[in-house]
Amino acid sequence: MAAHECRYYQQLGDGVVECLLCPHHCRIANGRTGRCRSRRNHDGVLVSEVYGKPCALAIDPVEKKPLYHFHPGTTCLSLACTGCNFRCLNCQNHDISQVAPDDVDHYELSPEQVVALCLKHHCPGIAYTYTEPLTYIEYIIDTARLAHEKGLWNILVTAGYVCQEPLADLLPYLDAANIDLKSFSDDICQRVSGGHLQPVLDTILTMRDAGVWIEITNLVIPGVNDDMDMIRQMCRWLVDNGLADNPLHFSRFFPRFKMQDLLPTPIQTLKQAKQIAEEEGLRYVYLGNCQIL
Numbered sequence: 001m002a003a004h005e006c007r008y009y010q011q012l013g014d015g016v017v018e019c020l021l022c023p024h025h026c027r028i029a030n031g032r033t034g035r036c037r038s039r040r041n042h043d044g045v046l047v048s049e050v051y052g053k054p055c056a057l058a059i060d061p062v063e064k065k066p067l068y069h070f071h072p073g074t075t076c077l078s079l080a081c082t083g084c085n086f087r088c089l090n091c092q093n094h095d096i097s098q099v100a101p102d103d104v105d106h107y108e109l110s111p112e113q114v115v116a117l118c119l120k121h122h123c124p125g126i127a128y129t130y131t132e133p134l135t136y137i138e139y140i141i142d143t144a145r146l147a148h149e150k151g152l153w154n155i156l157v158t159a160g161y162v163c164q165e166p167l168a169d170l171l172p173y174l175d176a177a178n179i180d181l182k183s184f185s186d187d188i189c190q191r192v193s194g195g196h197l198q199p200v201l202d203t204i205l206t207m208r209d210a211g212v213w214i215e216i217t218n219l220v221i222p223g224v225n226d227d228m229d230m231i232r233q234m235c236r237w238l239v240d241n242g243l244a245d246n247p248l249h250f251s252r253f254f255p256r257f258k259m260q261d262l263l264p265t266p267i268q269t270l271k272q273a274k275q276i277a278e279e280e281g282l283r284y285v286y287l288g289n290c291q292i293l
Helices: 111-120 133-149 164-173 186-193 198-210 228-240 267-279
Strands: 009-013 016-019 039-042 045-048 056-061 075-080 125-128 153-158 176-180 213-220 248-252 285-288
Touching (some): 016 039, 016 045, 045 133, 075 111, 111 125, 133 153, 133 164, 164 198, 198 213, 213 228, 213 267, 228 267, 248 267, 267 285
Parallel strands (some): 075 125, 125 153, 153 176, 176 213, 213 248
Antiparallel strands (some): 009 016
16 A cells, blocks of 8 residues: 555655644654654655554454443454654553554555454444554544444544644544543653643543543553652543543553563552542542452
8 A cells, every 4th residue: 555645744845844743743854754653754745654554453342442431341443553653661562653664564454444344343433542543643534434434433542642733633533532641740741751741631622622532541650650749630630621520540550661670550559549539529530450440
């Protein structure tokens, strides 16, 4: 499948383009890619090198996303392409998110074929997940539009680091999202993930206003983002912004990627975070990556 021209960029002259998909606004010289590794400047045209080329396919329970309050007990066709616009030091899928498209095997599936595959396996929806799906937003929009025409749901599992214009183009076809809120500190977001906090908060509010069902995941990393005052601020922000009835998932950290020197999150830390969230008014708080729910 040929490279697909991206929708969100501008030409700056001298063969340089600026990607307008996410707040990084990568300026990309001819032949180079942006931070996500999957959007390349080809002679002054920004192209997606992963359009129609998913590197991972699976049928998952919707609870695995995790989405606990969106059609529980159903399945979804999970799909991922390589690439991510974050650089999380603890990434659990770094073998497909922190690599170039040519570094891994992939399928070739048009949007029509993805929808047909979903229907063939009797899945009621498609989940764009595992890596950062917003880096291949053109593929998602084209697939999600067809999915809606066939009565299928569209689920996004994302860190939410995207500009508002492309997000607005996706929202009419999006039914539910789990947003990975890395931390409620901009400094920690920059140091651990390589991005800023505010655009993620903006994504949450924009999805809320569009009527997308939202669930939030916060991976609690010992000594990094486990400050209980900061967790309280995060929970208060969610409640103050009308998300008291939207589930919050505190997820247990295990050593991964470039954070092999840390220990797993103590269960007591997760219990304390859950107690704080409930004190602040969040009605549905779950603990993930552990046996205590």
